[in-house]
Amino acid sequence: MTLSLYVPRRSLVHRLPAGAKLLALAVLAVVLFAAPSLPVVGGALVGVLAVGLVLARLPVATLARQARTVSWWLAGLFVFHALFSDVATAALTVLRLLALVLAAAVVTSTTRVTEMVAVIERLCAPLRLVGVRPARIGLVISMALRFIPVLAERTDRIRQAQAARGGSARGVRGLRTTVTPLLVQLLQMAHTISEALDARGTDDVPPARVRRAPAAG
Numbered sequence: 001m002t003l004s005l006y007v008p009r010r011s012l013v014h015r016l017p018a019g020a021k022l023l024a025l026a027v028l029a030v031v032l033f034a035a036p037s038l039p040v041v042g043g044a045l046v047g048v049l050a051v052g053l054v055l056a057r058l059p060v061a062t063l064a065r066q067a068r069t070v071s072w073w074l075a076g077l078f079v080f081h082a083l084f085s086d087v088a089t090a091a092l093t094v095l096r097l098l099a100l101v102l103a104a105a106v107v108t109s110t111t112r113v114t115e116m117v118a119v120i121e122r123l124c125a126p127l128r129l130v131g132v133r134p135a136r137i138g139l140v141i142s143m144a145l146r147f148i149p150v151l152a153e154r155t156d157r158i159r160q161a162q163a164a165r166g167g168s169a170r171g172v173r174g175l176r177t178t179v180t181p182l183l184v185q186l187l188q189m190a191h192t193i194s195e196a197l198d199a200r201g202t203d204d205v206p207p208a209r210v211r212r213a214p215a216a217g
Contacts, residue, residue: 005109009056028100031044
């Protein structure tokens with residue numbers, strides 16, 4: 001499994017500015033929730049697949065992996081809505097979220113992390129007036145995006161190690177045997193990264209600029 005969300009290709013989608021792709025993702029989210037109908041949601045899902053597979057020329061495995069990651073959650077959501085509302089509402093909810101997940105996967109697969117972080121920092125630039133540093137927000141977003149594939153890789157390693165020791169358990173026990181070592185590894189990684197950031201002075205407050213008085217003539 002690759003440790004990068006970006007999939008290099010020479011396509012129109014890759015050449016689009018990061019801001020335009022993030023804006024399109026936001027518009028898609030608004031449309032999906034403002035027009036709750038199966039034709040609209042189904043058409044949006046087909047459009048996302050067409051953009052990702054045809055225009056961006058992404059591998060099918062890339063989008064399939066993203067869908068597989070949230071498959072159990074979507075299945076549980078479908079059952080919940082089917083029991084407490086109706087099947088049509090359940091299908092609408094699942095298709096809507098699946099379209100958003102795949103659209104986000106297309107954006108992250110066709111946009112470098114540095115480009116997305118630069119857009120976010122520009123959007124957060126007015127927050128400097130209230131003492132917020134946009135660079136810190138960009139750092140948090142960048143680390144979150146880079147940790148997604150690392151988290152998936154660590155999960156795969158744990159499952160492969162369990163299978164090599166005699167097979168992995170299923171159900172609640174399998175979830176517990178995977179989540180516990182994963183949390184331990186993530187806490188250790190977070191501690192190491194925090195120490196590295198402290199050593200580099202990431203949390204230091206920049207010194208205030210002192211205005212010099214004009215020299216007496």
